[in-house]
Amino acid sequence: MKKILVTGGCGYIGSHTIVDLVENGFEAISVDNNSKSSPRILEGIEKITGKKIKNYKVDLCNFDDTFAIFQENTDIVGIIHFAAFKSVSESVEQPLMYFENNLVSLINLLKCVQEFNIPYFVFSSSCTVYGNPDVIPVTEQTPPKPAESPYGYTKQMGEQIINEFSKANPSQSVLLRYFNPVGAHPSTLIGELPIGKPANLVPVITQTAIGRLPQVTVYGDDYPTRDGSCIRDYIHVCDIAHAHTLAVQFLINGRSSKRCEVFNLGSGNGVTVLEAIKAFEEVSGVALNYTIGDRRPGDVVAIYANNEYARKMLSWATKYTLADMMATAWKWEQRLKVDEKFFQSKSYDLN
Ligand code: WQD
Numbered sequence: 001m002k003k004i005l006v007t008g009g010c011g012y013i014g015s016h017t018i019v020d021l022v023e024n025g026f027e028a029i030s031v032d033n034n035s036k037s038s039p040r041i042l043e044g045i046e047k048i049t050g051k052k053i054k055n056y057k058v059d060l061c062n063f064d065d066t067f068a069i070f071q072e073n074t075d076i077v078g079i080i081h082f083a084a085f086k087s088v089s090e091s092v093e094q095p096l097m098y099f100e101n102n103l104v105s106l107i108n109l110l111k112c113v114q115e116f117n118i119p120y121f122v123f124s125s126s127c128t129v130y131g132n133p134d135v136i137p138v139t140e141q142t143p144p145k146p147a148e149s150p151y152g153y154t155k156q157m158g159e160q161i162i163n164e165f166s167k168a169n170p171s172q173s174v175l176l177r178y179f180n181p182v183g184a185h186p187s188t189l190i191g192e193l194p195i196g197k198p199a200n201l202v203p204v205i206t207q208t209a210i211g212r213l214p215q216v217t218v219y220g221d222d223y224p225t226r227d228g229s230c231i232r233d234y235i236h237v238c239d240i241a242h243a244h245t246l247a248v249q250f251l252i253n254g255r256s257s258k259r260c261e262v263f264n265l266g267s268g269n270g271v272t273v274l275e276a277i278k279a280f281e282e283v284s285g286v287a288l289n290y291t292i293g294d295r296r297p298g299d300v301v302a303i304y305a306n307n308e309y310a311r312k313m314l315s316w317a318t319k320y321t322l323a324d325m326m327a328t329a330w331k332w333e334q335r336l337k338v339d340e341k342f343f344q345s346k347s348y349d350l351n
Helices: 012-023 040-050 063-072 088-093 095-115 151-167 201-210 237-254 272-286 308-314 323-345
Strands: 003-007 027-031 078-081 120-126 173-178 178-184 216-219 235-236 259-266 288-291
Touching: 003 012, 012 027, 012 040, 012 201, 012 237, 063 095, 078 095, 078 237, 088 095, 088 151, 095 120, 095 151, 095 259, 120 151, 120 237, 151 173, 151 259, 178 201, 178 237, 201 216, 201 272, 201 323, 216 272, 235 237, 235 323, 237 259, 237 308, 259 308
Parallel strands: 003 027, 003 078, 078 120, 120 173, 173 259, 178 235, 216 288
Antiparallel strands: none
16 A cells, blocks of 8 residues: 555544545555644544554654654655644734744655655645635636735745745645635544634534534625625535545656646635525524624635636545535534543643
């Protein structure tokens, strides 16, 4: 079996991707210092796949510790790099922490790619690189706008670093620009573990519905959209995960003609905040307590993907509907109500 190193393997998208990789015949190992995730997620992955996944509890900003992983695993054929801080608001408050963590970890990894001649590298990027697009849906050729946050800049800079690295080295890369990943694995054994109060819409919805939050504040209904609320491209985390497996296969099978390819990973459907709330209410049967509030600074008015290039080149198709996204997110929230202590009991065991 071909071995793939997944950084951030205990995280939301990383854990779902490990499940998909294993189900498609790959061997996966994880590196995750659990600063923003719980090692308990690995137990969920094992229950789904029957495979025990080794996690190296290493901070990728420590070069020597990162290098040692590759010395111990000389049969790694590819890397999927998720590990990064990803809170837009936190990045505005602590820009240096974001630039250091997200860029030093990437550069350390790329030094190892160079040293150990790792042939393939897949990078977790984001639709944030497009900023507020003039034309939607966005394609991979839509010119990036200035980022709206230091987090967004780390994704733009990360793409540039990998692009230049791929020109100067034999390894090939793929940049995957996620739109809004939501939902959870249908087994409800893995899902998103927001730390503290969530910023993203769907966890706020499910935590409100379960009674952990008092209400959802819709950040503005006076935008120039069909119902006044912002438009986003919500996509199920399992569809995102499978695209990573397909991207690795795309590289391994020699189907990439470029040093560095870029793909939009969105459903291709624009959904407003109010439509997302309605979809949740229909699926859950819960009448959501929400109110209209002020706009949130930095919010993009409307963005959704033209995903034709990824569909064509990766033979990728999304399987999950908006209703599936809401149903699996809701089932996961209901599970957390029972088991949250289970995840927290080891997630902060940093020794
Ligand atoms: C979605 C919409 C809010 C919360 C961010 C990152 C992006 C990616 C996904 C990592 C917006 C509205 C939200 C709430 C609301 N992350 N909203 N009330 O900002 O589109 O994208 O997360 O890769 O890079 O930028 O996601 O879920 O925060 O917001 O009205 O309590 O929901 O205004 O219109 P966003 P989000």
